[in-house]
Each structure stands twice: as C-alpha cells, then as structure tokens.
Amino acid sequence: xxxxxxxNPRRARLLILPKNENLYHxxxxxxxxxxxxxxxxxxxxAIFRGDDSVVCIDPDKCIGCGLCAxxxxxxxxxxxxxxQKAVKCELCQGEPLCVExxxxxxxxxxxxxxxxx
Amino acid sequence: MTDAYTNKLLMIDLSCSSxxxxxxxxxxxxxxxxxxxxxxxxxxxxVPPGTDPLGKDNLxxxxxxxxxxxxxxxxxxxxxxxxxxxxxxLDSYFGGSFAxxxxxxxxxxxxxxxxxxxxxxxxxxxxHVEIRDARHLWGTDTLKSNRLIKEELHDDTIKIAxxxxxxxxxxxxSLICCEYNRQAGRGGAxxxxxxxxxxxxxxxxxxxxxxxxxxxxxxxxATALKELENSPDIDSFRQAGTAASVEFAxxxxxxxxxxxxxxTFVKAAMLSDKGQSKHLWLGSNxxxxxxxxxxxxxxxxxxxxxxxxxxxxxxxxxxxMGSNLDISDIRAVAYLVKLCDLYGIDSMSTGNxxxxxxxxxxxxxxxxxxxxxxxxxxxAAAEHLIHAIANRKGTLGKLLSKGVKQAAEEIxxxxxxxxxxxxxxxSPAWGPRGVSGMGLALMTTDRGGCHQRGFPVSYELxxxxxxxxxxxxxPVGKAQMVIALQNYSAGTDTLVKCDFGSxxxxxxxxxxxxxxxxxxxxxxxxxxxxxxxxxxLVRHFNLAQGMDASKDTLPLRFINEPLPDGxxxxxxxxxxxxxxxxxEYYKLRGWNEKGVPSKL
Numbered sequence: 001x002x003x004x005x006x007x008n009p010r011r012a013r014l015l016i017l018p019k020n021e022n023l024y025h026x027x028x029x030x031x032x033x034x035x036x037x038x039x040x041x042x043x044x045x046a047i048f049r050g051d052d053s054v055v056c057i058d059p060d061k062c063i064g065c066g067l068c069a070x071x072x073x074x075x076x077x078x079x080x081x082x083x084q085k086a087v088k089c090e091l092c093q094g095e096p097l098c099v100e101x102x103x104x105x106x107x108x109x110x111x112x113x114x115x116x117x
Numbered sequence: 118m119t120d121a122y123t124n125k126l127l128m129i130d131l132s133c134s135s136x137x138x139x140x141x142x143x144x145x146x147x148x149x150x151x152x153x154x155x156x157x158x159x160x161x162x163x164v165p166p167g168t169d170p171l172g173k174d175n176l177x178x179x180x181x182x183x184x185x186x187x188x189x190x191x192x193x194x195x196x197x198x199x200x201x202x203x204x205x206x207l208d209s210y211f212g213g214s215f216a217x218x219x220x221x222x223x224x225x226x227x228x229x230x231x232x233x234x235x236x237x238x239x240x241x242x243x244x245h246v247e248i249r250d251a252r253h254l255w256g257t258d259t260l261k262s263n264r265l266i267k268e269e270l271h272d273d274t275i276k277i278a279x280x281x282x283x284x285x286x287x288x289x290x291s292l293i294c295c296e297y298n299r300q301a302g303r304g305g306a307x308x309x310x311x312x313x314x315x316x317x318x319x320x321x322x323x324x325x326x327x328x329x330x331x332x333x334x335x336x337x338x339a340t341a342l343k344e345l346e347n348s349p350d351i352d353s354f355r356q357a358g359t360a361a362s363v364e365f366a367x368x369x370x371x372x373x374x375x376x377x378x379x380x381t382f383v384k385a386a387m388l389s390d391k392g393q394s395k396h397l398w399l400g401s402n403x404x405x406x407x408x409x410x411x412x413x414x415x416x417x418x419x420x421x422x423x424x425x426x427x428x429x430x431x432x433x434x435x436x437x438m439g440s441n442l443d444i445s446d447i448r449a450v451a452y453l454v455k456l457c458d459l460y461g462i463d464s465m466s467t468g469n470x471x472x473x474x475x476x477x478x479x480x481x482x483x484x485x486x487x488x489x490x491x492x493x494x495x496x497a498a499a500e501h502l503i504h505a506i507a508n509r510k511g512t513l514g515k516l517l518s519k520g521v522k523q524a525a526e527e528i529x530x531x532x533x534x535x536x537x538x539x540x541x542x543x544s545p546a547w548g549p550r551g552v553s554g555m556g557l558a559l560m561t562t563d564r565g566g567c568h569q570r571g572f573p574v575s576y577e578l579x580x581x582x583x584x585x586x587x588x589x590x591x592p593v594g595k596a597q598m599v600i601a602l603q604n605y606s607a608g609t610d611t612l613v614k615c616d617f618g619s620x621x622x623x624x625x626x627x628x629x630x631x632x633x634x635x636x637x638x639x640x641x642x643x644x645x646x647x648x649x650x651x652x653x654l655v656r657h658f659n660l661a662q663g664m665d666a667s668k669d670t671l672p673l674r675f676i677n678e679p680l681p682d683g684x685x686x687x688x689x690x691x692x693x694x695x696x697x698x699x700x701e702y703y704k705l706r707g708w709n710e711k712g713v714p715s716k717l
Contacts, residue, residue: 006325007187008221009405010274021260021297021426022402023414081323103190103342103408 003097004082013089014098015075027106030055030076030089038068038077038088046086052111056090059083119327121183121634122146127224127246129239131313132173132231134248141225150611150631150647151182153208155226156197157651157658160206166661170201170305171287171312177229179219179278179318182613186220186326188338189630190345191407191618194219195610196301201308202289202466202520203541203565205659209292209306210569211278212404212615213299218276221322233314238266238279241320251316255285258459259294266319279317280307281461283507287311288518290466290543291507294458298412298428299404302463304542304564305520329636337629341622345408348621354411355401357390359432364389366436369578370551370683373441375493376472377537377548377674380683384445388435392447397427404615411617422452430454436546437468442475443493453499460507469543470521471502474513476535482528486513537672539566540664550675551685552577554587554595557698560669561599563607563655569616571602590685592694596701607651608644652706653714666712669699 004011015028036055039047046061047068057068062085069077069086077088089096091109099107128137141155149158156178168174178197185192194216200207219227222241229239236251254262259281267273276296283291284307291307292300301307328334345351353361366372367385374382386392397417403410413429430439430451438457439450457464475498477483478491485491491498491513505514516524521543525536537544542565549556554573562570576582577589582598609619609627619627624641632638670676671690679689700710708714 004325006327008323008325009217010221010321010323011325018297021414022428023416023426024400025402101188 004080011081012098013076013087028074028076031074032091037071037073041067041071043067050090052091052094054091055088057086057088059085062086118329118636120329120636121187121326122151123220123223123225123324123326125224126226126228127241128228128230129246129248130231131229131233131237131248131315134233136246146635147637148647148650150608150643151225152180152185152195152613153197153607153610154647154651155611156180156195156208157206157655159228160197160199161654161658164199166663168199170199170204170309173230173232173313175199175230175309175312177306177309177313177315178226179216180226180613181216181219181224182611183635184612184614184630186217187328187634188335188406189612189634190338190341191404191409191615191622192216193404193613193615194295195613196293196306198306198309199662200304200306200542200564201287201312202305205540205564205662205664206655207304207306207564208610209301209303210610210613210615211293211295211299211301212407213276213295213297214405215276215278215295215299215320216613217326217405218320218322220326221324222320223322223324227318229310229313229315232312236285236314236316238315238317238319240270241318241322243321243323254316256282258282259461260459262317263294263296266317270319272321275319275321277317277319279461280310280315281459281507283460283462284308284311285316286507286509286518288462288506288509289520289523290463290470291461292463294461298402298414298458300458300463303465303567304463307461328634330633334630334633337626337633341626341630342408344623344626345618345621350620351409351617354409354617354620357394358411358413358429360390360393360413360429360435362432363435363440364391366432366547367440369574370680370685371548371555371574373436373472373546373548375443376441376469376476376535377544377672378476378678378681380548380550380680380685382440382443382445385440387445388430388439388447388450393430393435396447397451398429402428407615407618409615409617409621417448417451420446420448422448425452425455427451427455433546434464434468437465437472438499439468441468441472441546442499444496444499446496449496453496453503456500456503460503462503462507465545466520466543467503467506469537470506470517470524471499473521473524473536474502474517477528477532482530482532483513486511534673534677537566537674539671540564540668542566544672545569547574548675548680549671550680550688550690551683552589553592553690553694553698554589554599556671556675556690556695557592557595557599557702558603560671560695560699561603561702563652563659566672570606571599573598573602590688592690592697595698596705600702600705601645603652604645604648606648608646608648611644611647611651656708656712656714660713666699666703669712670695
C-alpha cells in the first residue's frame, strides 16, 4: 500500500498467476537473478546489484524504455503507470511490505545460504 | 480529500454509442454509501414504472462500494437492474476480481443503458473506453468468449464479465459470469445484458484505490482479519464452503427433495463436503484478497462426466440440482452446474425449474418429449432440459426458459400448486416449513424468493435471537428478527460486503473500516439505518412497478402441504400464520396494512 499510496494488485511487485479457471495459482516473485537479463539489457545502466545481491533500479537513471520488462523471463518488471519508469521488487530494503501485509503467513523472506532466526 | 471512492460513474448508452462520466454526488454517498444503495437509488430515480426490463430504457448497473478493491477482507460488487424474471428490483452479487477492477480503472460503477444494434463488447482500460464489435463472439459460451476476448486484446490479466448463449437468447433467469466461477446469478441480469446486445465488459485498471487514513485503515483491516480468524463459522466456510450445509439442511428437514415434496434426502452425504472432497476438490480458492477462501476448486477426473474443472458445488446448487432432482452422484451434479455456468443460466433457478418439469411430467400435466423420459433421478433428462432451456429449443425448452411462474401459468390447472417461487424468483434451497421466520424472509425479500437478504434459520433452530426465545414453528416474534437482519444486510451490501465475511466481521469493524477509508465518521448503527432507507425505497420502487401486498406470500406447497418428513414433520406455514407475520412485519416497518411505506 505504501509504494503507490493505495491498493491495486496490478501495482504489486509480485504476481499471483491464475491458471486453468483458477484451478491453481502460481506465485511469482523476482528471482534477483545471478545472470540478470534486465541489468544486461538496460541501455542507461540504471539497474545495479545492491546489498544482499538484490537487483535494484535507480529511478534517476531509468529512461523508461521498457527493455528490462521486455526481457525479464518471468514478467517481474513493469513500467509504473504514474512515473513511466521501470519498477521491480527490491525487497523493500530487507523488510518487505508484502510479507508484513500477508494475512496468512504464506510469504516470508529467506536468503539463500542463510539460516533465518 | 482522499477517500476510497473514485467519485466517478461511467455511463454508457449503447443505443448511440455515447459515453459520459458522472460525478458521484455527496448526498448519494451520505444517504446510500455505495453498492446496493447506489443501485437502488439510481434505479428508483431513472427507471420509471412500466419500463420494459428487456428494452432500451432499463439500466444495467455494475456497482462497487467504498471498500471494494481495498485491503478490507471479503468484499464484492453487485449488479442492479429491473428484473425481467420478476418485473421488480434486482440486485445480484459477485465475488472474484471484476468489481475491484472497476475501481482500479477509476469508477465506482458502470451504468449501461440503451441497446446496441449489433452485438458488442465494452473494453475499458483506465480512461480509454471503447465499444467493440462482438459479432464473432455471439453464440459462444462464457468460458470461450472470455478466452477469445483476452486473445483479441493480447492480455490474460484483463477481468471480464460476460454472458453465454442463454443471456443472448434472453432466457429470463440467465446470469452474468464474472470469471471464474463467480456469477451475478439470480433474477436474469444476463437476459438484460443480452437484450442490450452486450456480450461482455472487459476491464483493466492501473489506478490505486486510496483510503483516507492509511494507518487507521490498516489497523481496522487487522481487526477484521482477527475477527474472521476467531469465528467458528468462518472456519467452517474455510474447510468446506457451504457444502457442509447439505447435511445440516437434511438433518433439520429443510433440504428440498423432489421439487420440495420432501425435506430430507437419504443420500445427502454424497452431495455434501464428504462426497465433494472425495470426488471433486483439489485445493482452495479465494476471491481477490479474501482470507476465507470458501471456494474449493477441483476437477471431475473419473466416471461418465470426467474431464472438466469444477469449483465447489455450493449448497444451493448441490441441493437444487442434486437432492431436488433426486440425483446423488456429485460428479453428475457438478457436470449439470458446469453446463449452466457455460450457457450462463442460474443453476439455482434451473434446478428448481427442472424439478418442477420432472414433477409435472411425472404427474402427466404435460407429456415428456418422445426422446427422453423427464422424471426424477434421470440425469440425462436434466441435461436435456438445460440444453433446451439455454437454447430455447423445443416446446418444453421455450416454456421453461420463462421461469417457473410463467411456465406454471401457461400449463394451467394444478401446476401453480407445485411452482416454487416468490414474486417469480424461483425459491432457494431452504424449504421454510420447519422455520417460519425463514418463510417470512422469503415472503418479504425485495427481489423475490431469495434466502440472502435475511437468513434467520440458524437463530430459529438455536431457539434464540438477541436474548428473545424463539419457537421455530411459531409465527410469533419473527418479524422483528427478519427486519433487523434485512436492514443490516442491505446496509452492509452498500460496502459491498460478502455475506460470508459478515459471519465474522462485526458491525463496529465495518464502521471503522468505512470511517478510515472515507474520512466520514460513522458508527455501527449506520448500517441498520441505511438498510432501512434502502428497504423502504426499494419497496416504493416495487409497488410502483405493479407489485402489491398479495405477492408477499409463499409458494403454495409450503402453505398447503404439511412437511412429510424431518423434525418439523406435519408442519406447514398456514395462511393464518402468514397473515400474522405479514401484518406484524408491516407494522414494525412502519408500513400500512397494504404494505406501503409512509416514509421514503
């Protein structure tokens, strides 16, 4: 809710993908890829690897060309409807809002190779 | 001031392909909140007496409420129109994700008037609104046209409300499918859409729904979630949806069997959550953002009907298409309900009407078609009739597609004694002979034979309502309870709440959610007050459309034939009991003895 000031699942940085008349739903989150195509295709070098290997976008450098969204294999980058700049999951500086908001505890943040408390 | 309304209504006139964006007056929000309230007021103001429900002057409205599309759990949207089945007010509710999408596109509601000359569908992408050709979609079922529209617009994430062939053919109890497995089911809204030559509305919205006080709203949502988690009723919905009600209704003698001739069915368990979890269910499914997830999604994977995805066969369909037809194979029932969903006809009314057809054919009032024996227990006969009704094929199909009231009138003789409806809307799967308050609710519901505008059954069987002792069989003390339930339900249908959510979420929490979302400070009594206002307004609308107090009655079978089985065996709701309840009801509502409200 805080990211865009209101509520709309289309603006979320993760995706629940319904399949086959809603027989199943596949949750899709950014993989923070080791070989991040989005970073490679960005012509303005706006995409960089931040803390904990999280792939981040610098909005000041982003020119809104959409190439990153086009080449993300799982559709995890979108152009923000208001700013027309690329946005993606950056794990909210380690405290994801989605995890906090999830009413059922289905979402949690875990790091590869780290044992959470 | 930021609030959870978009403060815009989208008006589309299909006769002249014109669009208009109307602002939402503050007075409308103050008096009617949203959802059902907006729909009732607009219908009252804009649809005069005598309007042909299937003509250009009827309005077809898709309404949201202030809490629709927010993080508030268990919210929906509603369709409001003048019903072609009953000739009176119709509101029909749908879950899923279509209603939130209306808000995300920037509208509190969509109002359709006029009739397109050729089939069209409406494509709304935020501010871009387009009326597109749908001639290539005409004749397709609800699932296929849904898929074709997504392919045409190159987007799988679009949300669609559409009609099947039944709506195109203006079958009077056809529905509007709000993908997937969510329907504005009752009263024939699909026929109104078909009469407008409108195959579908496809929406995509990118705008966020804001709330007035975000932190207060998040806190109120947390309270609502906690209330849901702590409710045993919600836990039951989460485990088994409404399928568990099959055995409850059977034990209490309220389950329709053979067109309501009986109130119990020996094979009820096969239709309940027991049978369904074994043969159908694979997982749970939720409307957007709802933590209850009452829907049990699955597939029929074995047997004669194998090979299709099915949602839970919720109680009404399990009873009306199952026990009511003396069919116990849940896979067959799921198949029949799926056929209804694909054609876009209300599986409740359809089950009711097929039960009627089976009884009139068995009793020899009309002959069965040569090709098939229309009798109870015959799945093939039910399937035959669904095809015939949806396509308006053959004598029987044409007759039954008009609804059970009109079909009985055309058959004549004693057919009217076994036509199960109130005001033309086919009765739901709660035979009220053992619970007279439910009888009163059915008699007085604004849209006709419906169990959802007030459902006193559990209070009556528990023997108590708000500290007052209640005898389920007695007419005494029922009116006060039914009125309170109706007012509260109508009041919260402005939000637009889901009936199931209201088993957990309290009135104070709904009020807190509304206050935080809109910035208008309200207290819990706003829902009863607004509900009463809506109830009086709709009553005026219905009376003006030609209804009168004599229609506040029950199907003749419930009046004349004592229940042959179950705990209330031997009981019926006599004319005397009905008169008592009706007069008490009118008096407590402040209506005169003819059921006319003094205030508006």
